[in-house]
Every structure is written in C-alpha cells, then in structure tokens.
C-alpha cells in the first residue's frame with residue numbers, strides 16, 4: 001500500500017495566518033518547520049488516489065504531489081475522492097475546492113454526511129458544478145474501489161461534533177445530522193487494508209479516548225498514524241490557548257501517564273504522530289522531545305513523506 005503524507009499540522013497549519021506564537025514565529029522564520037493541515041493521500045488502484053480529509057489548502061497539496069497531478073488527458077486526474085475522519089472545517093472546506101472535477105466520491109459516516117449536506121449544504125452547492133457521490137462509511141470493511149485492491153472501514157472514536165453543529169437543535173433545524181447524539185461516529189479512525197498483501201494502516205488524526213476496540217485496531221495494524229496535537233495534557237493550559245486540558249479538548253496527549261506514547265511503544269506497527277498543534281514542542285526539530293520519542297520507537301510524520309507498507 002502506498003501512502004503520501006500531504007500535511008501534518010492541526011487546524012490553521014504552521015504557521016497559522018493570524019498567529020505570532022513561538023511555534024508559528026519559528027515556522028515563519030525557518031521554512032523547513034512549516035507544516036500544512038494534516039491530510040494523507042492513498043493509492044487505491046494503479047491510477048486512482050483518495051485523499052484523507054479535504055483541507056483548505058487541498059489544491060496546493062495536490063499540486064505539490066507528483067502522483068496526484070493531472071494527465072494524461074487535459075482534464076484527467078488521479079484524484080478519485082475524499083475520505084473524511086470527521087466534519088471539522090479544517091478537514092472538509094477543501095471539498096468545495098474540488099468543484100472543477102467532473103466527479104468525485106466523498107466517504108463519510110452518517111452524522112458527518114448529515115452535517116455536510118444539511119448544515120453546510122455542500123450537496124446543493126456543488127450539484128451545479130460536479131457530480132459528488134456520497135458514500136456511507138461504516139464499521140464493516142468494504143472495497144474502496146471496484147477493483148477491490150484496498151478495503152476500508154471506520155472505527156468510531158468520539159461523539160465530538162464540530163462547533164458549527166454543536167447543538168442538536170442546530171443540526172436538526174438545518175436538516176443535518178440526526179441529533180440523537182452521542183453518536184461515536186462523529187469522529188472516526190480509518191482502517192485501510194490492502195487485500196493482496198493484508199498490510200494495513202490505521203489513521204486517527206483526532207483521538208479523544210482509547211477504547212478496547214481502538215486497542216484491537218492498533219494491535220492489528222502495520223502502520224499507525226495518530227493524533228499528535230499536544231505533547232502533554234497541560235499544554236493548552238500552560239500556553240494559554242484554552243482553559244481545558246488536551247484530553248478535555250478531545251485530543252489524548254502524547255506523553256504522560258494518560259498519553260498515547262506508552263500505549264504505542266512496543267507495538268509491532270510503525271507509529272507516527274500527525275496533526276501537531278503550534279504549541280507542540282515537536283514543531284521545533286531541535287526540541288529534546290524528539291530524542292524521547294525516538295527512544296520510545298516512535299516518529300513524527302513529515303509533510304511529503306511517502307510510506308510504503
């Protein structure tokens with residue numbers, strides 16, 4: 001299975017356009033520290049690629065990636081569709097950016113689909129421009145394409161809704177997601193498995209809690225790319241960006257007693273962190289936390305990194 005990392009930053013990217021924090025200032029001064037919104041491209045068949053999450057900078061990411069560039073016909077594109085892990089703006093705004101395509105798939109869970117078509121009205125807005133095939137992403141493995149080279153299913157990880165769908169009334173009033181909710185499929189991890197080799201990836205850029213189901217999924221995976229938003233649980237409080245802890249914000253931290261590193265360390269899978277917030281010390285390549293991570297056998301994903309499983 002062939003993967004191309006398109007970006008590795010949390011919402012806003014690094015630097016974020018309106019932020020002068022030390023992390024963003026460092027990335028402005030040192031271009032090699034820049035990170036784009038977290039996303040991934042996956043080759044589903046020989047010349048068909050799916051993007052995992054549609055970030056606001058999706059056009060630039062496609063242009064940056066030789067495998068995703070158009071051709072050989074004038075309007076041929078290898079980009080077949082988008083797979084969503086949640087309905088957050090940073091992961092969905094790029095869908096509208098794909099309107100020039102003749103058509104593309106969007107795979108999303110039921111509540112995410114409801115938010116995008118009901119509240120954001122993406123179906124209505126895009127219909128005059130392009131053909132969008134909305135496909136439901138569920139808990140049973142199904143072929144990503146007709147060729148069946150890759151199977152996909154979703155592992156629910158959190159009922160956390162995006163702020164624009166924060167209330168049941170908002171979602172129902174707009175004909176959006178059904179509102180019964182503590183639907184844990186608002187945020188999911190993706191499990192992608194190559195049928196020929198059995199090799200698999202687990203991609204979870206937002207992880208609010210570590211369930212038994214998630215533990216089973218990480219143990220079965222050959223590669224895990226995980227939420228690395230915050231280094232430790234107090235980071236959002238210490239840096240003044242929030243009055244909640246990392247866990248309170250829906251992101252298990254990397255280090256510390258409740259951190260994910262101790263759970264990942266020792267797994268047989270190759271494990272990489274993505275979705276780094278501008279407050280995360282790992283944004284500085286010289287930070288001592290990189291040494292610790294290396295000692296635990298873990299990595300930080302980099303923009304443009306190619307991973308072959």
Ligand SMILES: [Zn+2]
Nearest residue numbers: 019021024278
């Ligand atoms: Zn910043």
